[in-house]
Amino acid sequence: MKLYNTMSRRVEDFVPIVPGHVSMYCCGPTVYNYAHIGNLRTFIFEDVLKRTFEQAGYSVKHVMNITDVGHLTGDGDDGEDKMEKSARETGRSVWDIAEFYTKAFFRDEEALNIIRPDIVCKATDHIQDMIDLIKRLEDGGHTYTSGGNVYFSIDTIDDYGKLAKLNLDDLRSGARIEVDSNKRNPKDFVLWFTNSKFAGQAMMWDSPWGRGYPGWHIECSAMSMKYLGEHFDLHCGGIDAIPVHHTNEIAQSEAATGKTWVNYWCHGEFLLMGNAKMSKSTGSFVTLPVLEGEGYDALDYRYFCLTGHYRSQLKFSYEALDAARAARKGLVERIAAAKAVAEPSSQPSEAAKAYMAAFDDAMMNDLGAPQGLSVLWKMIKDGSLSESDRLAAAYHMDRVLGLRLSEASAEEGKEEAGEEELRLLEERTAAKKAKDFARADAIRDELKKRGWTVKDTPSGAVLEKNV
Ligand code: AMP
Ligand code: ZN
Numbered sequence: 063m064k065l066y067n068t069m070s071r072r073v074e075d076f077v078p079i080v081p082g083h084v085s086m087y088c089c090g091p092t093v094y095n096y097a098h099i100g101n102l103r104t105f106i107f108e109d110v111l112k113r114t115f116e117q118a119g120y121s122v123k124h125v126m127n128i129t130d131v132g133h134l135t136g137d138g139d140d141g142e143d144k145m146e147k148s149a150r151e152t153g154r155s156v157w158d159i160a161e162f163y164t165k166a167f168f169r170d171e172e173a174l175n176i177i178r179p180d181i182v183c184k185a186t187d188h189i190q191d192m193i194d195l196i197k198r199l200e201d202g203g204h205t206y207t208s209g210g211n212v213y214f215s216i217d218t219i220d221d222y223g224k225l226a227k228l229n230l231d232d233l234r235s236g237a238r239i240e241v242d243s244n245k246r247n248p249k250d251f252v253l254w255f256t257n258s259k260f261a262g263q264a265m266m267w268d269s270p271w272g273r274g275y276p277g278w279h280i281e282c283s284a285m286s287m288k289y290l291g292e293h294f295d296l297h298c299g300g301i302d303a304i305p306v307h308h309t310n311e312i313a314q315s316e317a318a319t320g321k322t323w324v325n326y327w328c329h330g331e332f333l334l335m336g337n338a339k340m341s342k343s344t345g346s347f348v349t350l351p352v353l354e355g356e357g358y359d360a361l362d363y364r365y366f367c368l369t370g371h372y373r374s375q376l377k378f379s380y381e382a383l384d385a386a387r388a389a390r391k392g393l394v395e396r397i398a399a400a401k402a403v404a405e406p407s408s409q410p411s412e413a414a415k416a417y418m419a420a421f422d423d424a425m426m427n428d429l430g431a432p433q434g435l436s437v438l439w440k441m442i443k444d445g446s447l448s449e450s451d452r453l454a455a456a457y458h459m460d461r462v463l464g465l466r467l468s469e470a471s472a473e474e475g476k477e478e479a480g481e482e483e484l485r486l487l488e489e490r491t492a493a494k495k496a497k498d499f500a501r502a503d504a505i506r507d508e509l510k511k512r513g514w515t516v517k518d519t520p521s522g523a524v525l526e527k528n529v
Contacts, residue, residue: 063118063426066373068304068327069225073428076326078295084115084122085294087286087324088179089303092129093163094148097170098347099363099378100333100340104300106364107330107372107429109176111298113462114425125289126179128167130160130186131265133278143275146263156264160186170350173360175464183285185276189267191284192276195318196253196269204317209244210257212271214310216249219317223249225327226305251310252277279310283318292319301329302339334377348378361465362387368431368463390465396442397456397470400449406457407450414451417441418458425462434459479525483514490516491523 063076078084088108091097097105115122133144149156164184171178185192196212199205204218216222223229228249256274266273286294292315299308308327315323332339340347350360366386370376407414417437424433441447441455460467479487490505506516514525 063115063120064428065326065328066428067325068329074326076295078120079293079325082120084112084120084296085290086112086115086122086124086296086298087282087290087294088124088126088297089282089299089307090126090128090182091163091167092133092144093160093167094133094144095163095342096349096351097163097167098340098342098349099353100335100347101300102170102174102350102363103333103367103376104298104330105171105176106174106367108298109174109464110368110372110425110431110462111328111429112177113464114429117422117462118426123181123290124177124179125181125183125286127282127285128160128164128182128184129278129281130156130164130184131275131281143263143265145265149264160184170360173350173354174364175361175466177464181289183289185281185285186265188281188285188288189276191288192280193254193267193269195280195284195287195314196271196276198318199253199314202317204314205253206246207271208246209242210255210272211244211252211274212254212256213245213250214253214314214317216247216251216313219313221316222313223309225312226309228305228309251279251306253280253314279307280314282307282311283315283323287315287319287323293322294324296326296328297324298328298330301331304329330372331375334375340378353383358383358387359390362390365390365465368435371432372429391474393438393442393465393467394470394474395472397453397467398472398474400452400456401470402472404449404453406453407448408454410454411448411451413444414441414447414455417444417447417455421455421459421462431463434463438463479514483509483512483525487516487523487525 064073065076066073086108088105091101091105112122112124131143131145134142145156145159148159152159154162168178196205199214200212202218204215205212206215207213254269254271254274254276256269256272263275265275267275286297297308297311312323334340335346335348338344338346350363353363354360362383363386366383367376369382369386410418417440421434421437421441424430424437427433438456438459441452441459444452447455456467486505486509490502490509493499493501493505509516509525513527515527517524517526
């Protein structure tokens with residue numbers, strides 16, 4: 063398995079700490095709102111990565127957190143707790159908000175056929191683990207208290223910012239205006255807040271430093287180490303986590319243990335809306351239920367994500383999603399046809415095995431999903447393969463792609479005519495009734511051009527997709 067490691071900025075051979083096993087931590091959602099499809103792109107990438115490891119024969123322990131406290135509206139320590147803000151704006155309690163959006167998130171994941179991580183851990187269930195870690199940092203001389211908050215002092219370590227390749231001299235002399243005058247270094251960050259700008263914060267816990275709540279970054283360090291140990295293989299997230307969140311996670315984890323924390327860092331690129339990152343804060347975002355409401359299947363979106371490499375930006379558009387839907391339906395139709403006449407072969411031919419190997423090679427080479435899809439299509443269209451071989455190869459590939467191909471049914475593969483086509487069909491029926499056969503024929507030709515054949519049946523005219 064080869065993977066691009068953000069830490070080295072190179073594609074590296076993956077060497078696990080324990081042979082045959084992968085320990086993987088992924089930053090989870092902040093549950094103050096629906097996940098948008100940009101967030102979901104990152105979770106799909108992580109799911110495909112985990113499935114690829116499993117296809118390659120590794121067993122994977124996958125841990126993901128749920129951020130239900132401490133994530134401020136600014137990635138630095140500025141702004142307001144996202145959960146509290148959402149609660150205030152909607153008149154609901156923070157706990158209600160967390161429960162509601164956590165459920166909504168897992169509904170989306172299920173619809174996208176994302177395998178649930180082995181361990182899903184909520185920040186609010188792990189406050190004591192965070193306090194213990196902060197205590198350890200305090201004992202090691204890495205913290206200071208100022209203005210009531212406990213800060214991590216980045217000047218107590220000598221490699222702060224190594225993941226993002228931050229130039230600390232530039233940062234110190236830079237023009238960044240620091241909002242928090244309590245900080246000794248502008249890049250220091252809060253481990254524990256007691257002195258919130260937002261008095262009346264609902265989520266508060268007792269701690270050695272007073273009643274308060276944790277900073278955002280400490281949760282991922284505390285929970286990943288609790289479930290995966292102080293040194294594990296792989297940490298994933300979206301690229302926006304590199305400069306602050308993951309940088310601070312590394313600083314505090316390695317300061318606490320005195321050793322390397324994570325071997326491989328993998329980051330997914332953004333989904334773009336227009337030319338900008340899809341983002342909740344700008345309000346310009348789309349959710350999965352919105353797409354489903356427009357008649358798309360969640361798996362159309364999963365297919366769309368697979369058409370781009372995870373390290374490239376992907377531009378969302380309805381045209382591109384339509385193309386993904388058409389391709390996925392074509393695939394489902396083809397598999398359903400094979401299923402109607404054959405069972406997947408238990409001893410695939412050399413040709414089928416070669417397709418499977420080419421697919422695995424593409425995926426194991428830094429997750430080449432677009433190449434993997436093209437191998438799949440080549441195999442689907444290969445007339446020399448038997449239908450049982452085709453099914454065996456398709457199911458093998460789908461263990462990684464996650465498009466639920468083994469559930470393909472002829473019904474689902476059928477494309478439905480759009481509103482305009484149905485209107486034309488009605489108009490043709492009316493024209494025939496009025497004996498305007500020239501008009502009826504013209505409409506039939508128009509529908510043909512649009513890809514639909516009119517079939518007259520005893521119960522009326524219907525449309526069938528041209529083959
Ligand atoms: P959040 O719920 O805001 O904590 O984000 C969940 C995940 O989505 C994080 O790993 C982010 O890095 C990632 N993310 C946020 N915006 C985008 C985007 N436009 N495209 C892809 N991933 C994103
Ligand atoms: Zn995290």
